[in-house]
Amino acid sequence: MIMHETLYLGYAAGIITTLAFLPQAIRILRTRQTRDISLLWAIAMNIGIVLWLFYGILKNDLPIIVANAVTLLLLLVILYSKLRYRQE
């Protein structure tokens, strides 16, 4: 497989794993139910994605910056909702 195809694979992977968080965020905003979402997962993901974002900025890698900026936005919605709509 040539270089360009590998790059496209990376873009496809980034787009899919970024947009995956859209239906999850929408579901939570609609139902306001977050019981089955792990708080530790939501916190760790927010921290991890912030680090990925800095990594992208330091490496001047636009796809990594854009993908993680969008993911962070959606994960902040999820974490906020988890803290806001606490059940149990």
Place this chain on the structure above:
Amino acid sequence: MIMHETLYLGYAAGIITTLAFLPQAIRILRTRQTRDISLLWAIAMNIGIVLWLFYGILKNDLPIIVANAVTLLLLLVILYSKLRYRQE
């Protein structure tokens, strides 16, 4: 910031966003409740992480391979549980 520190940042980001899925998988296995998990999120994440795994293999990038192999394992548990313990 020098090259090595950027690399360490990448490793830290990868470790955190990988291990984040551990408490989520454990929670689902323990409670067998997956109502608030978006099925579309689980499917898209599994597909996206498989693509990241292939990307890592093609680029011969061990941290990407290891991180995504572990994440995929945990996401398969989450997707299986979502399909197995369907509520509603």
